[in-house]
Amino acid sequence: MELSKNYIPGTVEEKWYQHWMSKNYFKSFPDERPAFTIVIPPPNVTGVLHMGHTLNETVQDILARKARMSGFNVCWVPGSDHASIATEAKVVDMLKKEKGIDKKNLSREEFLKYAFEWKEKYGNIIYSQIEKLGCSVDWDRVSFTMDDHYYKAVIKVFVDLYKKGLIYRGARMINWDTAAKTALSDEEVEYKDVMGKLYYIKYPLNPSEEGVLQSSTAEDFIVIATQRPETIMGDVALCANPNDDRYTHLKGKKFLVPLINKEVPVIFDEYVDKDFGTGILKITPAHDINDFNIGLKHHLPVVDTLNEDGTLSEAAQIHIGEDRFVARKKIVEELREKGLLVKEEEYTTRLGYSQRTNVVVEPKISTQWFVKMKDLAKPALDEVLTENINIHPKDKFTATYKYWLENVKDWCISRQLWWGQQIPAWYDEEGKIYVAETEEEAIGQWSIVNSEKNSDSEIHNSSFTTDHSPLPTPHLTRDEDVLDTWFSSWLWPIEVFNGITQPDNKEINYYYPTSVLVTGQDIIFFWVARMIMAGMEFRNEKPFNDVYFTGMVRDKLGRKMSKSLGNSPDLLNLIHEYGADAVRFGIMISSPAGNDLLFDESSLEQGKHFNNKLWNALKLVKMWEENQAVGNGEGAMVNGEWAIQWFESRLSEARNEVDILMNQFRLSEALKTIYSLIWNDFCSWYLEWIKPEFGKPIDPAVYEKTVLFFDELLQMLHPFMPFITEEIYHLLKGRNDDLIVKQFSAAHKPDVDILKSGDKLKALITAIRDARNKNNLKPKESISLFIETTDEISYQPLKNILSKQVNADAILFNEKPVESSVTIVVGNEKIYLLSDAETDTEAQKEKLNKDLQYLKGFLISVDRKLSNDKFVQNAKPQVIELERKKKSDAEEKIRIIEQSLATIG
RNA sequence: GGGAGCAUAGCUCAGUUGGUUUAGAGCAUCUGCCUUACAAGCAGAGGGUCCGCGGUUCGAACCCGUGUGCUCCCACCA
Numbered sequence: 001m002e003l004s005k006n007y008i009p010g011t012v013e014e015k016w017y018q019h020w021m022s023k024n025y026f027k028s029f030p031d032e033r034p035a036f037t038i039v040i041p042p043p044n045v046t047g048v049l050h051m052g053h054t055l056n057e058t059v060q061d062i063l064a065r066k067a068r069m070s071g072f073n074v075c076w077v078p079g080s081d082h083a084s085i086a087t088e089a090k091v092v093d094m095l096k097k098e099k100g101i102d103k104k105n106l107s108r109e110e111f112l113k114y115a116f117e118w119k120e121k122y123g124n125i126i127y128s129q130i131e132k133l134g135c136s137v138d139w140d141r142v143s144f145t146m147d148d149h150y151y152k153a154v155i156k157v158f159v160d161l162y163k164k165g166l167i168y169r170g171a172r173m174i175n176w177d178t179a180a181k182t183a184l185s186d187e188e189v190e191y192k193d194v195m196g197k198l199y200y201i202k203y204p205l206n207p208s209e210e211g212v213l214q215s216s217t218a219e220d221f222i223v224i225a226t227q228r229p230e231t232i233m234g235d236v237a238l239c240a241n242p243n244d245d246r247y248t249h250l251k252g253k254k255f256l257v258p259l260i261n262k263e264v265p266v267i268f269d270e271y272v273d274k275d276f277g278t279g280i281l282k283i284t285p286a287h288d289i290n291d292f293n294i295g296l297k298h299h300l301p302v303v304d305t306l307n308e309d310g311t312l313s314e315a316a317q318i319h320i321g322e323d324r325f326v327a328r329k330k331i332v333e334e335l336r337e338k339g340l341l342v343k344e345e346e347y348t349t350r351l352g353y354s355q356r357t358n359v360v361v362e363p364k365i366s367t368q369w370f371v372k373m374k375d376l377a378k379p380a381l382d383e384v385l386t387e388n389i390n391i392h393p394k395d396k397f398t399a400t401y402k403y404w405l406e407n408v409k410d411w412c413i414s415r416q417l418w419w420g421q422q423i424p425a426w427y428d429e430e431g432k433i434y435v436a437e438t439e440e441e442a443i444g445q446w447s448i449v450n451s452e453k454n455s456d457s458e459i460h461n462s463s464f465t466t467d468h469s470p471l472p473t474p475h476l477t478r479d480e481d482v483l484d485t486w487f488s489s490w491l492w493p494i495e496v497f498n499g500i501t502q503p504d505n506k507e508i509n510y511y512y513p514t515s516v517l518v519t520g521q522d523i524i525f526f527w528v529a530r531m532i533m534a535g536m537e538f539r540n541e542k543p544f545n546d547v548y549f550t551g552m553v554r555d556k557l558g559r560k561m562s563k564s565l566g567n568s569p570d571l572l573n574l575i576h577e578y579g580a581d582a583v584r585f586g587i588m589i590s591s592p593a594g595n596d597l598l599f600d601e602s603s604l605e606q607g608k609h610f611n612n613k614l615w616n617a618l619k620l621v622k623m624w625e626e627n628q629a630v631g632n633g634e635g636a637m638v639n640g641e642w643a644i645q646w647f648e649s650r651l652s653e654a655r656n657e658v659d660i661l662m663n664q665f666r667l668s669e670a671l672k673t674i675y676s677l678i679w680n681d682f683c684s685w686y687l688e689w690i691k692p693e694f695g696k697p698i699d700p701a702v703y704e705k706t707v708l709f710f711d712e713l714l715q716m717l718h719p720f721m722p723f724i725t726e727e728i729y730h731l732l733k734g735r736n737d738d739l740i741v742k743q744f745s746a747a748h749k750p751d752v753d754i755l756k757s758g759d760k761l762k763a764l765i766t767a768i769r770d771a772r773n774k775n776n777l778k779p780k781e782s783i784s785l786f787i788e789t790t791d792e793i794s795y796q797p798l799k800n801i802l803s804k805q806v807n808a809d810a811i812l813f814n815e816k817p818v819e820s821s822v823t824i825v826v827g828n829e830k831i832y833l834l835s836d837a838e839t840d841t842e843a844q845k846e847k848l849n850k851d852l853q854y855l856k857g858f859l860i861s862v863d864r865k866l867s868n869d870k871f872v873q874n875a876k877p878q879v880i881e882l883e884r885k886k887k888s889d890a891e892e893k894i895r896i897i898e899q900s901l902a903t904i905g
Numbered sequence: 906g907g908g909a910g911c912a913u914a915g916c917u918c919a920g921u922u923g924g925u926u927u928a929g930a931g932c933a934u935c936u937g938c939c940u941u942a943c944a945a946g947c948a949g950a951g952g953g954u955c956c957g958c959g960g961u962u963c964g965a966a967c968c969c970g971u972g973u974g975c976u977c978c979c980a981c982c983a
Contacts, residue, residue: 003942005943006943006945007945191981198983224983225983226983227983228983239983271982272982272983273982273983275982276982276983277982277983278983280983281982281983282983283983284983288983289981290981290982290983291983349981349982349983350981352981396909396910396977397909399908399909399910399978400908400909400977400978400979403908403909403978403979404978404979407979407980521977521978524978525978552977556916556917558976589917589931589932590917590918590931590932592917592918592919595911595917595918596976596977597917598916598917600916600917600932602932602933603917603931603932605945606931606932606945608945609943609945609946610945611945612943612945612946613942613943613945613946615942615943616942616943616945616946617942617943618942619942619943620942620943621942622942623941623942668918669918669919672918672919672930672931675931676930676931683942683943684947684948687942691942694940694941695941766948766949769948769949770948770949770950772948772949773936773937773948773949773950774949774950776937778937778938779937779938779940779947779948780940807940854927855926857927858926858927861926861927862926865924865963865964868963868964869963870962870963870964871963871964872963873963874962874963874964875924875963875964876924878924879924879964882924882925882926883924883926885925886925886926889926890926
């Protein structure tokens with residue numbers, strides 16, 4: 001079979017994915033083997049996968065494939081997240097732009113139909129991307145956070161927590177998204193520094209109050225500073241610090257809110273910073289969390305001057321219906337005209353923006369549903385602190401995890417949206433709440449409550465009536481809101497195995513807890529912490545053993561990937577251009593765990609080159625398949641045996657290193673190790689060492705061994721680059737099995753002595769090549785080598801390799817060349833290169849002098865240590881011994897070099 | 906304002922409880938090669954005040970203090 005010049009990934013990748021699927025390699029059923037379970041962090045169905053997902057899925061696939069080749073029953077569950085607010089915002093936007101439909105004009109059912117269509121479209125794109133990337137997920141297990149059983153699980157959990165008293169309904173200050181018209185959790189708000197203005201506004205004294213100000217002031221007003229003049233209509237008090245002498249005399253006085261002349265009292269609270277602004281704070285409980293708290297403390301009313309969409313409400317009295325930012329400008333103008341605006345200052349402030357719609361978030365009083373977090377947080381914290389769950393990298397995230405859980409606040413879980421699980425709460429005409437899994441159950445509860453009420457009233461009326469008229473049909477209305485998307489995601493590792501809806505099924509018992517969670521560090525609180533809470537609360541067991549945090553993917557300038565910057569590449573394009581293996585390689589090679597990844601296409605280029613290197617190694621070995629020596633191996637490499645022993649040891653050494661690195665989740669380093677093993681040790685050294693001269697046959701035993709080595713390298717690389725490795729595995733030799741399921745054998749112990757010989761040989765070759773280079777000896781010009789050594793025997797097995805690698809036609813030991821030659825020093829041995837060509841003695845001298853200088857400096861530093869009494873007294877014996885050896889080695893080398901220099905003259 | 910992390914070659918990063926040389930890798934750079942697996946390649950080379958300062962130690966890239974710079978998280982003073 002003719003192999004193409006370069007590796008072409010496209011059809012190969014398609015072919016093998018289909019093959020693996022047809023063999024059901026990705027499918028998993030509970031059996032006797034140990035389980036290795038991964039649940040995919042379900043991507044939001046808001047759009048297509050970006051580079052962050054690519055990194056995540058690649059890491060998971062590497063772990064899954066490695067586990068599969070190590071005898072585990074691997075189950076990787078794919079899926080997607082309905083992403084309540086994010087998706088709803090996209091659908092609303094799409095409807096408006098593409099169909100001219102306003103959500104207001106749709107019924108809930110109609111809207112959900114569109115939303116499901118959207119989910120179908122983007123969900124499928126996401127799944128096809130996961131497939132193209134080569135992810136070995138079990139496609140029979142695709143889960144979605146709004147699947148029927150999943151929906152039921154969420155409802156069940158809500159009811160359960162409500163019954164336990166862990167869910168309550170209450171009026172709180174929440175973050176309000178005026179575009180999506182919904183509450184946001186604290187985590188959904190992003191703060192940005194913005195230039196704003198601080199306005200100083202006069203509040204006049206109520207004219208009905210007389211002579212309250214000290215005569216020295218002589219003015220009947222006080223000045224407050226605010227960034228948000230449009231909220232003054234919601235003011236209910238002015239507040240000063242009780243220790244602020246400037247204002248203590250104002251106690252009991254009343255002032256007027258400008259423009260609307262509403263009377264507000266002066267109160268005192270230590271919360272107020274005397275040194276900020278004027279030292280007086282206006283209290284607007286409806287629109288600021290701190291004001292709200294002060295309001296509660298001082299029993300002040302709440303005046304909400306904003307509508308849900310961010311326009312001013314009737315309570316504002318003026319500018320009703322105008323957007324808050326428009327109203328701000330107008331109010332400032334009006335204040336200025338009335339002479340009530342004292343001054344404006346430039347001021348940098350941090351404003352909260354909605355993560356989903358990017359509008360400025362308004363603090364707003366609202367009745368919402370909350371989860372009490374304190375009791376849930378405790379066990380979740382313990383799991384991590386006791387290292388029952390291991391976080392990687394540990395140092396970086398354990399502290400933040402601990403801090404968040406120790407200071408956790410109640411979780412606002414209701415959202416004023418349609419896309420999501422509708423809150424299972426019903427209200428009767430009196431506003432009484434019934435929380436139940438179904439409407440029937442809610443009605444049942446209502447009946448019980450109302451019949452109790454009837455019997456209560458019977459007792460109190462003390463009128464004995466016997467005719468029990470049937471209870472009237474209840475008019476229950478269901479809560480319109482849906483649940484926060486994370487209130488469904490936190491059940492993910494459990495409910496993908498139906499562990500909430502059927503708590504004792506075979507699957508959940510086998511696959512749970514899952515093995516490892518791979519996710520971005522940005523959702524440690526949103527998701528990771530809450531999954532641990534859910535695991536502990538609903539199954540009394542952690543959801544996963546390990547958590548691997550990937551960093552954020554940035555562009556090569558360190559900027560976040562974003563659509564507006566246009567620096568977020570399209571995954572399918574990249575796969576098309578480089579191949580999935582190269583994309584996986586490129587993204588993994590530069591991605592240490594937990595560090596941000598600076599994405600640069602040049603690393604994909606490197607991956608592509610690596611593919612080609614493997615391809616060419618295949619071509620070389622294939623050539624030998626047809627051209628093997630018969631009989632006693634005439635023309636074969638005599639030193640194949642030694643090369644084989646060396647590579648066997650090198651391979652074992654690397655296998656052990658890679659295993660350790662993989663167990664520590666240091667995947668990037670593991671890949672680097674494999675890359676270097678294949679490119680340098682296998683291709684540049686081993687294959688060159690055993691390669692017969694052109695046209696000559698190879699020794700069959702060497703050939704067979706080489707194929708086995710190649711197999712093992714492919715196996716090591718397969719988790720990282722699955723397609724090309726499977727392809728080469730099959731092209732290398734006719735096979736009945738597939739690489740993807742080939743089980744790792746135990747790694748051997750490397751032979752340390754032979755590795756040392758290998759290092760020596762490599763150093764020798766490099767030094768001689770360097771000398772050739774520096775002396776302008778063309779590769780084709782043959783040389784004779786004269787080696788001065790006390791250990792001639794150790795050279796015997798290396799001789800043939802050495803002469804081939806440096807193009808030497810003769811190697812002589814402990815003889816001096818008669819003619820002038822190039823002299824170099826490698827280790828403790830002096831080597832002469834003799835050739836017919838002119839040699840440049842100046843270049844040699846230069847090199848030798850440089851080495852000499854280095855060695856003398858080195859010797860001084862060693863001597864300094866050894867002549868230091870304290871060092872000799874305190875250092876460990878091995879360390880001293882080592883220094884002595886360094887000293888004698890250096891002295892020996894210096895002697896040889898000086899001798900050489902003398903010879904050259 | 907509170908906390909965490911980082912700072913090593915042009916770039917991205919390793920560097921294990923302080924001692925294997927005067928610190929390593931990949932990429933990039935430079936030099937020479939179209940040598941029959943591979944120019945998407947081969948061979949070789951150059952490149953570092955381990956952020957500054959101070960301390961502990963016989964010995965510091967590593968430990969301690971301090972300064973500077975960057976990143977992130979939390980809080981959210983009108």
